[in-house]
Amino acid sequence: MTATDRSLELITAAAQAAADKLAHDVIAYDVSDVLSITDAFLLASAPNDRQVKSIVDEIEERLSKELGAKPVRREGDREARWVLLDYVDIVVHVQHSEERVFYALERLWKDCPELELPADAKATRGKGAEHAKLRAAEEAAELDGEPR
Numbered sequence: 001m002t003a004t005d006r007s008l009e010l011i012t013a014a015a016q017a018a019a020d021k022l023a024h025d026v027i028a029y030d031v032s033d034v035l036s037i038t039d040a041f042l043l044a045s046a047p048n049d050r051q052v053k054s055i056v057d058e059i060e061e062r063l064s065k066e067l068g069a070k071p072v073r074r075e076g077d078r079e080a081r082w083v084l085l086d087y088v089d090i091v092v093h094v095q096h097s098e099e100r101v102f103y104a105l106e107r108l109w110k111d112c113p114e115l116e117l118p119a120d121a122k123a124t125r126g127k128g129a130e131h132a133k134l135r136a137a138e139e140a141a142e143l144d145g146e147p148r
Contacts (some may be wrong), residue, residue: 005028007089008038010069014092015121017062018044021055024097024128027106028115029073036117040115042092044124047131049080055094056083063087097128 003011011028018026023044032039046052063069073086082099085092093105 002113003039004089006094007032008115009067010063010087011040011042011115012076012118013062013066014042014059015044015117017058018042018055018094019118019120019124020057022046022051022124022127023055023094024122024124024131025126026116026117026124028117029109029112031109031112034112038086038089039059040090040092041109043095043099043100043105044093045095045097045128047097047128047135049096052083052094052096053079053080056085056092057092059085059092071132097131100128109132 015026015028023046026042027042028040028042030039031041044055048056060071060074069087071085071087074083075086076083080105081096083094085094095103095105
């Protein structure tokens with residue numbers, strides 16, 4: 001079994017929306033062979049809670065406006081550390097970068113086929129690591145008493 005045309009349409013739109021809001025490390029997996037509850041997972045992350053919320057809002061708005069899709073379930077709103085949007089055909093996980101590293105969902109789904117995403121979404125790969133390095137350098141400079 002493979003992801004349906006509808007799930008691919010939703011994944012593509014959600015991935016583009018996430019990329020437009022500067023999400024990090026956007027990736028999608030076809031999980032239809034291992035899960036009966038959904039066809040695909042989309043993973044995205046952001047370095048702060050506000051951006052996580054912004055990405056989630058953009059995905060919801062885009063899927064509603066362009067494809068008439070509304071999530072049947074939304075979890076994790078208040079903390080904005082890990083928000084899950086369940087569209088039945090797809091499940092979107094938008095995580096704070098720290099949660100993304102800690103829970104490492106990619107490890108769970110690495111044996112599933114990766115889905116093709118728009119170029120903007122592919123370009124987000126590695127952004128989380130870049131951001132973490134930049135933050136570490138800024139914090140080290142602050143500890144050394146250097147101004148930003």
